[in-house]
Structures are given as C-alpha cells and as structure tokens.
Amino acid sequence: xxxxxxxxxxxxxxxxxxxxxxxxxxxxxxxxxxxxxxxxxxxxxxxxxxxxxxxxxxxxxxxxxxxxxxxxxxxxxxxxxxxxxxxxxxxxxxxxxxxxxxxxxxxxxxxxxxxxxxxxxxxxxxxxxxxxxxxxxxxxxxxxxxxxxxxxxxxxxxxxxxxxxxxxxxxxxxxxxxxxxxxxxxxxxxxxxxxxxxxxxxxxxxxxxxxxxxxxxxxxxxxxxxxxxxxxxxxxxxxxxxxxxxxxxxxxxxxxxxxxxx
Amino acid sequence: xxxxxxxxxxxxxxxxxxxxxxxxxxxxxxxxxxxxxxxxxxxxxxxxxxxxxxxxxxxxxxxxxxxxxxxxxxxxxxxxxxxxxxxxxxxxxxxxxxxxxxxxxxxxxxxxxxxxxxxxxxxxxxxxxxxxxxxxxxxxxxxxxxxxxxxxxxxxxxxxxxxxxxxxxxxxxxxxxxxxxxxxxxxxxxxxxxxxxxxxxxxxxxxxxxxxxxxxxxxxxxxxxxxxxxxxxxxxxxxxxxxxxxxxxxxxxxxxxxxxxxxxxxx
Numbered sequence: 394x395x396x397x398x399x400x401x402x403x404x405x406x407x408x409x410x411x412x413x414x415x416x417x418x419x420x421x422x423x424x425x426x427x428x429x430x431x432x433x434x435x436x437x438x439x440x441x442x443x444x445x446x447x448x449x450x451x452x453x454x455x456x457x458x459x460x461x462x463x464x465x466x467x468x469x470x471x472x473x474x475x476x477x478x479x480x481x482x483x484x485x486x487x488x489x490x491x492x493x494x495x496x497x498x499x500x501x502x503x504x505x506x507x508x509x510x511x512x513x514x515x516x517x518x519x520x521x522x523x524x525x526x527x528x529x530x531x532x533x534x535x536x537x538x539x540x541x542x543x544x545x546x547x548x549x550x551x552x553x554x555x556x557x558x559x560x561x562x563x564x565x566x567x568x569x570x571x572x573x574x575x576x577x578x579x580x581x582x583x584x585x586x587x588x589x590x591x592x593x594x595x596x597x598x599x600x601x602x603x604x605x606x607x608x609x610x611x612x613x614x615x616x617x618x619x620x621x622x623x624x625x626x627x628x629x630x631x632x633x634x635x636x637x638x639x640x641x642x643x644x645x646x647x648x649x650x651x652x653x654x655x
Numbered sequence: 656x657x658x659x660x661x662x663x664x665x666x667x668x669x670x671x672x673x674x675x676x677x678x679x680x681x682x683x684x685x686x687x688x689x690x691x692x693x694x695x696x697x698x699x700x701x702x703x704x705x706x707x708x709x710x711x712x713x714x715x716x717x718x719x720x721x722x723x724x725x726x727x728x729x730x731x732x733x734x735x736x737x738x739x740x741x742x743x744x745x746x747x748x749x750x751x752x753x754x755x756x757x758x759x760x761x762x763x764x765x766x767x768x769x770x771x772x773x774x775x776x777x778x779x780x781x782x783x784x785x786x787x788x789x790x791x792x793x794x795x796x797x798x799x800x801x802x803x804x805x806x807x808x809x810x811x812x813x814x815x816x817x818x819x820x821x822x823x824x825x826x827x828x829x830x831x832x833x834x835x836x837x838x839x840x841x842x843x844x845x846x847x848x849x850x851x852x853x854x855x856x857x858x859x860x861x862x863x864x865x866x867x868x869x870x871x872x873x874x875x876x877x878x879x880x881x882x883x884x885x886x887x888x889x890x891x892x893x894x895x896x897x898x899x900x901x902x903x904x905x906x907x908x909x910x911x912x913x914x915x916x917x918x919x920x921x922x
Contacts, residue, residue, distance in 0.1 A: 414830040414833060417831055420834055421836050425839045428845055431853045432702070432848055435710045436705055439712060440705065461796060563677075573691035577694040582698035583698045608784065
C-alpha cells in the first residue's frame with residue numbers, strides 16, 4: 394500500500410512538471426467545449442428534449458466531457474508499449490512488482506492531477522459562459538465514485554490494448570483504431586443519449602460507456618435507485634474483466650517476449 | 656520556386672517509398688485513419704437523427720460543409736501536419752541544423768516529414784462530398800464550379816497559415832502544442848458546421864479574425880445558392896482566394912519574425 398502511494402505520487406509529479414502544457418490544454422478543451430456546446434444548442438432550437446436530456450443537460454454534458462477527457466484518458470496511451478519497444482520491460486518484469494499494479498497505481502496518481510488542473514478549470518470556463526446542471530451532495534459523491542471506477546476501467550482497457558506491442562513492432566495502427574472506437578462509443582463525440590435507439594443499446598453494453606458516459610450521467614442524476622446501483626456495478630464489472638484480461642494477456646506476452654538489443 | 660518544388664518532390668518521394676515498404680503496417684494505418692474519420696462523420700449523422708435541421712441547415716448541406724472542410728484539412732495535414740512535432744525540434748536544439756542549410760527554414764521543416772497514411776482522411780472527405788453532391792441537386796453554373804474548385808486550395812492555404820502562425824509559438828515555449836491544436840484541429844471542427852450556429856463573439860474571433868469562415872462557409876453559401884442567415888455582404892463569398900493569399904503573407908512574416916527571435920536550446 395505504501396509502495397502504491399509512492400508510485401501514485403510519481404504519476405502526479407510527472408504531469409505537474411509541465412504547467413504551460415497544462416495551461417495550453419485547458420485553453421484547447423475550452424475552445425472545443427464552446428464549439429460543441431453551440432452545435433448541440435442548435436439542435437435544441439427545434440426540440441426541448443433529446444433522449445431525456447434538456448438543453449442544460451446537453452451543455453453540461455459537453456463541458457463535463459471536455460473536463461474529464463484527460464482524467465479518464467480517452468486518447469492514445471502507450472507507456473507500456475514504449476517500454477516493450479525499447480526493452481525496458483525486461484527490468485520491469487525482473488522487479489518484485491507486477492507491471493499492471495505499477496501502472497494502476499501510477500494512473501491513480503495521474504488522474505487526480507488531471508482532474509484538478511485539466512478538469513476543474515475548463516469546467517469553470519463553461520460554468521461562467523452557460524447555465525449548467527449541478528448535482529446535489531449525494532449525486533456528487535456518487536459521481537466521484539463513478540469517476541474513480543471510470544479511471545480504473547480506462548486503465549484496464551489501455552493496458553490491454555498496449556499488449557499487442559509484445560507481438561507487433563509498431564503499435565500505431567492499433568492505437569489509431571482504438572482511439573477512433575473509444576472516442577465514438579464512450580460518448581465523447583456525441584452523447585450516447587443522442588444515438589438512435591439500437592446503437593445506444595449497443596453502446597450501453599460496451600466498456601467504453603463506463604469510461605465517460607456513466608460518470609456524466611451520474612452527475613446529471615439520470616439514474617435512480619436500482620438502476621444507479623446497476624450502472625455502478627457494471628462499471629466495477631468492466632474494471633474486473635478488463636484488468637483480468639490484461640493479466641492473462643501479460644502472462645501470455647511474457648512467455649513470448651524477446652528482448653531486442655543487448 | 657520551381658527548384659523548391661522539385662526538391663520537395665524528391666524529399667517527399669523518398670519518404671513515401673520508405674513508408675510503403677512495411678505494407679501491413681501501412682495498410683493498418685490507412686484503414687485506421689479512414690475509420691476514425693468515418694466515425695467522426697457518423698457523429699454528424701447521429702446529431703441529425705434528432706433534428707431535421709441544425710439551425711436552418713439540412714443534413715445534406717452540413718455534409719457539404721463537412722466534406723469541404725475535411726478534404727481541405729486532410730490535404731493541409733498531409734502537407735504540413737508534422738508541424739505538430741515541431742516543438743520537439745526546438746526543444747532538442749535540432750533547429751540549428753536547419754539554419755545552416757542553404758534553404759528556407761519553413762521549407763525544410765515542411766519537407767522533413769510526409770505521412771501518406773493521412774490520405775485515409777482525405778478519402779473519407781471525398782466520399783462525404785460525393786454523398787452531399789448527389790443528394791443536393793445543385794444548380795451548376797460555371798461560376799459555381801470555379802468557386803468550389805478554388806475553395807479547396809484557398810482553404811488549404813488558410814489552414815496552413817493558421818498552423819504555421821501557431822506552430823511558431825514554439826520558438827517561445829515548447830509546451831504550446833495543445834494551444835496550436837485549438838486552432839488547427841479546432842479550426843477544422845469549427846468549419847465543418849455552419850458558423851451561424853456559434854455565439855457572435857466566437858464567430859468574430861475564430862471565423863473572421865482568424866478567417867476560418869472563408870474555408871467553407873462563404874464558398875458553400877454561393878455554391879448552394881443559399882441565403883446567408885447572417886445577412887453578410889455577398890462579395891465575401893468570392894473572397895476566399897484573396898483572403899488566403901493575405902493570411903499566407905502574414906504567416907510568412909510571423910515565421911520570419913519568430914526565427915529571428917530563436918535562441919538555441921543546444922549548448
């Protein structure tokens with residue numbers, strides 16, 4: 394536990410070392426937030442509700458998505474793949490610490506940094522410019538829980554799609570495909586509530602929804618009672634399944650591993 | 656000038672040949688670029704699943720804007736997209752090497768990397784354009800054809816100029832990459848939709864001051880024969896090439912100014 398804490402601190406510090414990059418990121422997230430908010434608001438000129446969202450919900454959704462995209466890391470992550478490519482994975486495997494546990498602890502240090510500096514600031518910009526929806530105390534607490542689960546699901550997924558690096562020399566093609574599918578099915582491009590019914594159903598039962606859509610819906614108070622317990626359980630389920638698959642995959646990969654160079 | 660084009664062709668040709676060597680990897684990247692672009696357009700269709708019109712624009716009209724912006728941006732990305740990696744060149748002190756070579760620095764940066772896989776994105780734009788054109792029943796006249804054809808090189812020039820201006824920020828801070836994204840990728844995103852849906856201040860800043868409205872919006876109004884919802888002068892619909900040349904000159908000056916202020920990171 395103490396070890397995990399130390400690793401998590403490193404995760405935080407690594408990103409805290411680039412304050413200007415953080416400022417530039419906040420700016421970019423805000424620009425995209427404005428663009429997307431105006432696009433969705435143009436839909437509400439003709440409708441009052443879409444998929445159970447009113448205009449305030451939709452605009453809140455957009456700003457939350459911009460605020461959370463770094464925290465739940467929807468874009469490409471290849472830390473593990475890079476260590477496989479340059480051979481440092483050999484040292485990692487020789488350590489008495491499992492790589493998956495290492496990256497999970499590291500990521501749980503990274504995520505709070507991104508939430509605080511890449512999340513709170515762009516959301517504040519959105520809150521100043523638009524009327525947003527704010528949760529009550531209980532929903533806020535459940536949102537925090539759901540977000541923590543989302544980070545774990547996301548790490549589980551990222552670890553998994555880095556494993557092909559043990560077989561392929563270049564992960565770029567895999568990465569591009571994975572980002573495309575993740576951006577769309579997590580609800581990053583358009584809220585899943587806007588999807589046609591059948592596509593929405595498909596999306597609800599893919600792990601990507603658990604990465605972005607679920608915490609946002611908890612914030613918006615879209616689930617109540619047993620349904621809420623159900624979506625949180627589904628998130629936890631995806632976390633267990635993806636981490637488990639990553640474990641099995643890593644075992645197969647280490648058997649196959651050939652360290653290049655010498 | 657001719658000399659520069661020939662040199663560019665030789666440099667880029669060599670890179671293209673090397674990229675198609677790894678056929679499996681290259682094919683996967685091409686498919687990946689296409690899929691990411693495809694799902695991006697599906698997002699537009701998802702929005703229109705919920706409304707017959709976005710403000711006063713139909714799905715076919717928005718598809719036309721989208722295609723024009725995507726094609727233009729894909730070609731820009733193909734030509735100079737690797738400016739994204741430019742801050743690294745500054746950080747590592749490798750920009751010094753370019754300064755001692757007998758060519759313009761901007762030319763060298765542009766010719767230094769060329770990713771053929773970005774054609775995947777252009778292919779998607781062309782498909783969306785074919786869909787839009789076949790669904791729209793445009794009344795074609797010679798001026799409309801000219802405006803449409805001129806809008807693509809003009810748009811490439813505008814996007815490129817914006818990219819160069821914001822990439823030159825790297826001469827002052829190498830952490831500016833994400834900031835540049837707001838105007839390049841953000842600019843493409845903005846141009847894919849009719850600008851009359853955005854708030855007035857955002858429009859003034861990103862569509863007129865940074866003249867992104869001239870990439871698609873104004874030429875599209877003319878080609879579609881559509882009344883401008885913003886009621887702006889019609890002459891703007893023909894100005895894209897002139898605006899493009901003007902911003903290209905500005906970008907060239909900014910780059911030159913930035914290079915003069917360059918201080919090497921190397922020791």
